[in-house]
Amino acid sequence: PPRPPQPPGLPLAPCRSFSNNKIQVELDESSGVATMKFKSPPVNSLSLEFLTEFSISLEKLENNRACRGVIITSALPKIFSSGLDITEMCGKSMEHYTEFWRAVQEMWLRLYGSSMVTVAAVNGSSPAGGCLVALSCDYRIMAENPKFSIGLNEAQLGIVAPFWFKDTFVNVVGHRIAERSLQLGSLHPAPEARKLGLVDELVPEEKLMEKAAAVMAQWLALPDHARQLTKTMMRKAVLDRLVAHREEDIKNFITFISKESIQKSLRKYMEMLKKRK
């Protein structure tokens, strides 16, 4: 597999690669930096299988003392992740919905609460759950392509972002921008996303991984322990809120998703997506 970018002048480091189906993970043990590349065509949908693999990969890295940071990006062109896989929410059993939603929660709890430094290298569009992945990292760099957009656009599909998507969003962009963007289900082109603070910086697409490595090095210059405790202090309230209401949140999701009106609007949306191909 291709190696992650290395600062010039450094010797090539031993590099361990995990074999996975939907996410390619490479750990550069010399720098302590792992790279996670989403490679689930056509659009890196967050299916149950994808989410499970994502959580397991995060857990493995979290428990690996050689790993201190993760860069998350996409191996596919033009798309970072299209968000939750709608087929998992359509015409399935209650048991399936429960399992799926628990996997969405699990992924977020692991990523938002990760003790590693997490940098999103957003090299394509990133709607809904894809946006949540980016928002949950410590730093977001996006390719400066105005055709790429990012946002929590759930409202456009007739569904509502759960409270912990909202909490994560508010922590990044503040209450006012979140209120407006969530109600309109806005997908913000990269330049606008930068202006709103949804992403931290834009760089030309070909410089994205290089920049991500540089940012990562800056964050890793800090002593891990103090940085981790600080991160926990900033994020604990929002993490605890989901932990405290996890079963209730699953129940809410199932009640909502099981409504015939919602099922109908999701089916309509899926048909639209199929026609687009």
Next chain:
Amino acid sequence: PPRPPQPPGLPLAPCRSFSNNKIQVELDESSGVATMKFKSPPVNSLSLEFLTEFSISLEKLENNRACRGVIITSALPKIFSSGLDITEMCGKSMEHYTEFWRAVQEMWLRLYGSSMVTVAAVNGSSPAGGCLVALSCDYRIMAENPKFSIGLNEAQLGIVAPFWFKDTFVNVVGHRIAERSLQLGSLHPAPEARKLGLVDELVPEEKLMEKAAAVMAQWLALPDHARQLTKTMMRKAVLDRLVAHREEDIKNFITFISKESIQKSLRKYMEMLKKRK
């Protein structure tokens, strides 16, 4: 009465007008958009009568399935609303103060918690309670006239904005800007208000209603149900706080307003206003 602006090319829609004393309400049933025009000379003070009519009008529209959004503006030149009517707070009985304050609360609970899309077309100055009305909408467009100003300037009168004015303000501009602006009782000229995020955009006064209609159309493009649930998610904590402390808040208001020092400073302010005419 003059008709609200219509997108070009649409047939003229049936338009229902409510007869009111202080607020002119027109509902365009084809677009689902109502226009509320404050017309209580000289300065659209929020008197008990005005507030009661405002709440009843909002309730009527809320219960009218043909109505999905409201544009709030002023029928008077240069002033959106001068805020709470000081004569209602000066030399009156405890019963009157109670009734008045409950009406202020009621108006805010209805407006901030409205399930309709609410757009403020701020076509004049908007101090204190007038600013609260604008802050409680989903979107604020202001005439780009630097002579028009907006802000919660209560501190300048020697009084204190109640906690739910403050909560609404913080949700729009953030803690720091709110802290400074409230302590100084600042009235921000339109360009500064835009810069602080107190209003969302400025347009030339003659384009204000056209712009408000365009913004409304953008918000109404979203499915109502998802948008409403999202709005509730964003605003519920702040709404619930007043609901939980409503009687206490009335009691606080009465205790404060009954102080001789406050009464004196309000009388002084009223005399100053009279002389200005």
Next chain:
Amino acid sequence: PPRPPQPPGLPLAPCRSFSNNKIQVELDESSGVATMKFKSPPVNSLSLEFLTEFSISLEKLENNRACRGVIITSALPKIFSSGLDITEMCGKSMEHYTEFWRAVQEMWLRLYGSSMVTVAAVNGSSPAGGCLVALSCDYRIMAENPKFSIGLNEAQLGIVAPFWFKDTFVNVVGHRIAERSLQLGSLHPAPEARKLGLVDELVPEEKLMEKAAAVMAQWLALPDHARQLTKTMMRKAVLDRLVAHREEDIKNFITFISKESIQKSLRKYMEMLKKRK
């Protein structure tokens, strides 16, 4: 002692000076404005003695009806305050740590909760606890010298800013900027600090005290009572949080600071500082 700057044209006012060791306090009774100058060479470290004197001085002014506002600045060149005195946290007894931490809390409770108008005239660098002093004021003016920097850089030393440092920071710059800056332990050069909202404005160093006096006059133009109640409304939640968890916070500090790894990293840092001289 040199007199605080006076608006031109005003007669020289009676001026009372408190005798202190580490902080020079002058009260201009005609304007109601006190000036506090930190003069504890070499770097205005917040030692136990300094903090005790700071709190007593604040208390004296608070209880002096002739005093309505305080300008806080440094009498030393290039440094506002270097923050908590590390020698107080290194190789001392539990009793000493307890006394020291209580003094840090006490200073912040008095300053952040002061009913006076507090303006920081930041005329030099201001890391860690020095930054907290500035953040706790009502308004921050900084000398526009890019060599001066400000920030809560605790993480760089391997320690963690306590939750009430964090709460104060979030109230000024918002959650996102605080999260990033605290994790990186960033020291922001003056121009960047202005951009992030960490300070309110920059002026040339020689205009700093003049500007501080002008800002103070603007804030004092408001009636004290309304301004004070407004300030309390904005800051009470964060103040109450420390009051409710004060003993627990002391215990946390002691447990943390007593760790051999932390002691080691503080000793290392002190040696580095000594070599720098």
